[in-house]
Amino acid sequence: MNNLKALFLIHIMLVLVSCSKDNPTLELGDSFDVIVSLEVLNPEGINKIEFQTIENSETITSADLQNYKSISFGFNCKGEGLFKVCIYTNNDTICSEHYVEGGYRPELTCTKDKIAVKEHIGY
Secondary structure (H helix, E strand, O other), rough: OOOHHHHHHHHHHHHHHHHHHHHOEEEEOOOOEEEEEEEEEHHHHHHEEEEEEOOOEEEHHHHHHHHOOOOEEEEEOOOEEEEEEEEEEOOOOEEEEEEEEOOEEEEEEEOOOEEEEEEEEOO
């Protein structure tokens, strides 16, 4: 019976490890009041991605995008606030600015041509 439990535990661990390798997330920021998730649907043509708040700015390079499909940006926001995401390419820069409050969990997607809101979740 113990062998069966051990085999089951090993199987579960392998599944969890393989899932984390399929979709690694780059975690940025200095707090967890607001956590923005950005899924990069296609990194081709993107030179860098920048997250901006009043207190913080984080930049992801094209080299970083080769290793990560998802980016998580957490920041301090005790009341109301704004954050901006910008996508830089050789020919253009597109930005998207969003209103948030503490506890919000916006989910965005992007390509070199657009930034889209997948879901904008509050408490």
